[in-house]
Amino acid sequence: MSESTNTESSRRDFLKAGALVAGVTLGPGVLFYGIAHSRAPEEGASSAKRWGMLIDTTKCGDGCNDCVTACNTENGLSGKTGPQDSQWIRKVDIKDLRSGFVQSLPMMCQHCENPPCVDVCPTGASMKRADGIVLVDRHICIGCRYCMMACPYKARSFVHEPLTDQNPEVPRGKGCVESCTFCVQRVDRDEQPACVEACNTKSHQAMIFGDLKDPESAVAKALKAYDSVEVRADMGLNTGVRYQGI
Amino acid sequence: MASIRTWMRLALLAGAAMIFAAPVLEASAGVDLPKIEKGKGEKCVEETQFMRRNHMELLKHHRDETMRKGIRTTKHSLKKCVECHASEKTGSVAASKDDFCASCHRYASVKLDCWDCHATKPMKKPIQVAQPSPRMDLAKESVK
């Protein structure tokens, strides 16, 4: 079974490589198209990609909450902000204590390469997909909340109440831990996460999402062009979300 | 190796069948069989008899494939089950006791916790596979 998958994927790789060569000769427009339309449904996430994001805090508006609203709508969150309510993405206001410089930025699961939540999860429910997206497998999450203890970004929420009327694409329920999924349901059909889409629709353009491993992707190019940092770099987690301007 | 496992599984199944067959047969004499609402479309993705026995295996396999590997085929996906089998009346597979999943599981008294997290109703509007949002290739252009 696994062997056949391997041959299958190597055959696919070969075909892709062929397409790439053809693409180069046929011109950049076609090439972009070829890479962007990457996956058939049966193909699954591949480690040839790593999804990531660059957030430009200088473009992120103080008081703007569009990414948060879009996330809530897409994923069916209530939008309430009590201590027990889920928040997958939140706006954080920071003020430099020495200079008084004030900034605002969105904070969510940073989709680390070495995620502490995955390390500490006793059952393996906390997991990282091949393409770098960190998820909670709610089928085997026992709700121990140890991942919430371990996450340096406070990115995770615990569902404290029974839920109804979930988005069919985003199953979530009482007693499990959840967090930003990079809108995996959208990414898997080649769309951008809801927050990024909202940010771009309102033409703030503060968030760029894409494949960090593809040197031609917008996010990789931007990362190469500008200086950026990861939050809590001291932890050495190699986050998938990076910030510029802080 | 695999064949040994298969045999062991068969043996287990046979054992389980022997244990469970008697009471089920007994029960079927007294309790009415569930009235199962017909789904949309011509037929199911597999034979009805096969589905009756194996739907949980298919779903479990598919859930792991989708959840952990990102494989999003639709043939055995729960979402597709719901799309076809949601009741005409309630629009759901488990809202009332006569809905598709609920009726049979109540009869077999097997508790299922799919619906703690998964929606029991199909998507309100189908996903537009055309290009409703800025695509990644378009985003690429915008950076330049």
Next chain:
Amino acid sequence: MATNEYCANKQECKTTQFWLLLGLGGLIVLSALYAFFTLEHHGHVLTGMNNQVVWGLPHVFAVLLIVAASGVLNIASIGSVFGKSVYKARAPLSGMLALAMLSGGLAVLVLDLGRPDRLIVAMTYYNFKSIFAWNMIFYNGFFAIVGLYLLTLMDRKMNAWSKPVGFVAFLWRLGLTTATGSIFGFIAARSGYNSALMAPMFIVMSFGYGLAVFMVVQSAMYYWNDQLLDVNVRRRMKNLLAVFVGASLYFTIVFHLTNLYFAKQWEYERFILLDGGIYTTTFWVGQIILGGIVPLILLFIPRSGGAGSGKTERICFCFLAPLLVVLGGLAQMYVTIIGGQAFPMPLFPGHEVSSTFYDGVVASYSPSKWEWMLGIGGVGIAFLLTVIAVRVFKFMPHDDFEELKMRRATD
């Protein structure tokens, strides 16, 4: 009924009192079960726990019970592994208490899960990189090993095995407490945890909490049977308790002193030691004064009165001091577990941080009645199991005083 009562110590059956105790324990356990089913139905929305303080009062009780469970086994280890006969006579009681308390602690931990119905998942899917998963292995193994150990202690035919099995149990319990301490020690993200000292500190504290629980239970059993614990045995145990309490204080001091040397930990230390409100109070009054200094005074001061057999002294040694140590343990767990979460994580060092998700502020937590019921229920389970076990089996220590006298000459 009265003619055919069964109890291990036939002369002192006290059947009515036994049923009363059983009823009391049963009520506590029932209330915990009620709390469990209520939470299972409505979700954790009924608790004071939230997305900032994710582990609350139930975990304080659970971790204390688990740590004390591993510590109480120490009595048996001193007997079997280090060959002290006073402790050997107490080994069965110690092993039984360890199992009872671990049961109580684990029950609370499991009943507080978001999906307790998936316990089977926790037992079948292991992520071996997770220290939490290792804890589960240690807990399960503890039941097996200590169970076997009890068998070797109580079955004459297997007596010869008690030393090697006791040794394995000793190592296992060290492993277990190391793993429990590391649940917190391995959390790199939070200022209050993230320390290799957590594991050894938990071990030393477990010695104290375990011995304290043992002394209270033992004293209660002697009282129940109208017997007096030999003054020398009592004195030995209180000296040992004093050593453990002192060592716990020492570790606490080193832990905070180390933090005070790291500039990045100053904020956390200021929070715990100076202006953390309930956590500062709990630390100083609960953990340090009531759980450390007062017991030490109680254990040493009355001695000036004379031979050490007075009634006040007995109460101080046997009940008051150990009870305070356990209370201090509760305070310590509260400060460690909840204080460590309430203190905001340093997301952007050098910045003032605020958000709708309570970044940059001390998280608020006030336990609801359900959490109290669940937590105390864990103690109830341990109590109930102990009451029953003590009734049905011979766990009352039997000292061989002749041998003791001879030993004392050589000690």
